[in-house]
Amino acid sequence: MLRDNLNDALKVALKTKDKASLGTIRLILASIKDHDISVRVDGNSEGVSDAQILSLLQTMVKQRNESIRLYEDGGRHDLADQEKNEITVIQRFMPKQLGDEEVVSAIKDAIQKIDAKSLKDMGKAMGYLKERYPGQIDFSKASIVVRNILEN
Numbered sequence: 001m002l003r004d005n006l007n008d009a010l011k012v013a014l015k016t017k018d019k020a021s022l023g024t025i026r027l028i029l030a031s032i033k034d035h036d037i038s039v040r041v042d043g044n045s046e047g048v049s050d051a052q053i054l055s056l057l058q059t060m061v062k063q064r065n066e067s068i069r070l071y072e073d074g075g076r077h078d079l080a081d082q083e084k085n086e087i088t089v090i091q092r093f094m095p096k097q098l099g100d101e102e103v104v105s106a107i108k109d110a111i112q113k114i115d116a117k118s119l120k121d122m123g124k125a126m127g128y129l130k131e132r133y134p135g136q137i138d139f140s141k142a143s144i145v146v147r148n149i150l151e152n
Helices: 002-016 019-041 050-073 077-091 100-113 119-132 139-151
Strands: none
Touching (some): 019 050, 019 077, 050 119
């Protein structure tokens, strides 16, 4: 489904000559193809799932945010603006991000559902969250919250 949306967006960008969107969508599709090839080696002939694509998009946004920080520190605001534009395009294909309160609520629900008691259960809790909220939570931040809850 997400792959189809990206291909459709590529066609629209080609027709409208939207160079910024076109370049970013091509980068996304190229990255998806790279991941497809790597999972085929493992025997998966269908390629990556939508959840994996969402994870990939989330990683791309994180990379661009880091680049923005570095470009701004280096005084290259033109390149930072380009990265910001790419983030805008990438986020068009991502679901709405959960707010901080919603993330904490989802984490508490996950901990309760899997009956997590200690840090040993952190992997189960994160797996539960990744399965149910792909692309909607920043899992690096969520892992800190999970750890804090399970430690107390």
